[in-house]
Amino acid sequence: MSKRIHFNDVVTRDGFQIEPEFIPTDAKVRLVDALGDCGYAKIEVTSFTSPKAIPMLRDAEEVMGRIRRVPGVEYTVLVPNLRGAERAMESRADELNLVMSTSETHNLANLRMPREKSFAALSEVIRVVDGRTPVNVSLSTCFGCPMEGDVPQAEVLAWGQRFADQGVRGLTICDTTGMAHPAHVARMCEALQQRFPALQLTLHFHNTRGMGLANVLAAVQSGITRFDGSLGGLGGCPYAPGASGNISSEDAIHMLEAMGYDTGIDMARLLQVARMLPAIVGHEVPGQVAKAGPTSQLHPAPPAVAELRAAFS
Numbered sequence: 001m002s003k004r005i006h007f008n009d010v011v012t013r014d015g016f017q018i019e020p021e022f023i024p025t026d027a028k029v030r031l032v033d034a035l036g037d038c039g040y041a042k043i044e045v046t047s048f049t050s051p052k053a054i055p056m057l058r059d060a061e062e063v064m065g066r067i068r069r070v071p072g073v074e075y076t077v078l079v080p081n082l083r084g085a086e087r088a089m090e091s092r093a094d095e096l097n098l099v100m101s102t103s104e105t106h107n108l109a110n111l112r113m114p115r116e117k118s119f120a121a122l123s124e125v126i127r128v129v130d131g132r133t134p135v136n137v138s139l140s141t142c143f144g145c146p147m148e149g150d151v152p153q154a155e156v157l158a159w160g161q162r163f164a165d166q167g168v169r170g171l172t173i174c175d176t177t178g179m180a181h182p183a184h185v186a187r188m189c190e191a192l193q194q195r196f197p198a199l200q201l202t203l204h205f206h207n208t209r210g211m212g213l214a215n216v217l218a219a220v221q222s223g224i225t226r227f228d229g230s231l232g233g234l235g236g237c238p239y240a241p242g243a244s245g246n247i248s249s250e251d252a253i254h255m256l257e258a259m260g261y262d263t264g265i266d267m268a269r270l271l272q273v274a275r276m277l278p279a280i281v282g283h284e285v286p287g288q289v290a291k292a293g294p295t296s297q298l299h300p301a302p303p304a305v306a307e308l309r310a311a312f313s
């Protein structure tokens with residue numbers, strides 16, 4: 001049997017949070033519902049952050065209240081503090097995805113507090129949640145900070161360890177602004193799997209410098225089986241200078257399926273949903289397979305080919 005890869009689509013959270021025009025609640029709900037029928041393991045629906053920090057997602061309660069929950073799909077949400085966790089639990093999120101940065105500068109820019117203060121706040125969340133809802137932790141800027149530069153691997157492992165010690169179910173290792181390259185990814189993935197064999201390890205890449213799919217490949221070849229992707233390749237952190245889109249879910253899934261991995265995704269249906277995106281956001285999106293069609297979709301040969309065949313036979 002081919003190896004199972006689990007995808008989490010973050011388009012309505014990471015994808016939308018950087019869009020300049022407010023996307024109506026109806027469109028968000030319709031998109032989550034359409035993604036729910038595509039075979040995803042997880043969908044990151046929204047974030048319970050301050051509406052001043054992320055105005056796009058100020059309708060988080062309403063979106064969570066109105067989506068149709070497909071059995072077998074986990075509906076997760078991003079949470080920066082206890083207030084966010086309370087809102088998320090109230091909204092019956094299947095998982096809390098806590099967030100902090102491994103870079104002090106990015107943590108100050110994004111979450112308006114030092115890392116230690118975020119860590120204390122998130123530890124308090126884990127204590128209060130007390131196992132009622134599974135907790136994942138997303139660590140930002142693990143492959144480099146756009147303001148500080150290098151983030152040592154030891155730093156990433158140390159923050160991961162502090163959360164592992166509190167019993168979280170998983171860690172998401174984020175390349176917030178596309179600074180990772182495949183050799184770096186392979187080293188990181190090997191170290192992570194060695195240090196945290198019992199945790200769900202997810203890799204979260206941005207395609208800011210065109211290395212997104214190469215990084216997915218490096219991670220998969222190192223044994224990683226969980227990825228975040230954003231439909232259409234939308235996305236980015238509004239508080240990370242130079243941020244741009246995540247890896248496109250459909251491009252990554254198409255690549256892995258072509259290589260023989262089992263993503264559980266209905267590609268035809270996923271591409272139909274991806275093609276709805278430009279109308280929803282009002283501009284073209286970076287994803288390529290939705291434009292080109294999958295490799296299985298062939299084109300008729302031009303008429304001259306039949307004549308040439310006859311002439312050369």
Ligand code: COA
Pocket residue numbers: 017047048049050051052053054080081082083084085087099110111112113140237238239
């Ligand atoms: N949900 C809703 N409102 C929240 C909130 C939450 N989780 N956390 C804080 N607030 C509100 C407070 O009630 C307060 O409102 P008021 O001004 O009307 O009184 C305001 O936000 C400021 O609260 P404070 O605790 O002082 O937060 P802050 O200004 O230091 O900001 C964060 C800290 C973490 C809440 C904010 O920076 C944030 O939400 N960041 C998210 C960034 C993000 O999602 N980035 C992209 C993903 S990586």
Ligand code: ZN
Pocket residue numbers: 014174175176204206235236237246
């Ligand atoms: Zn991201």
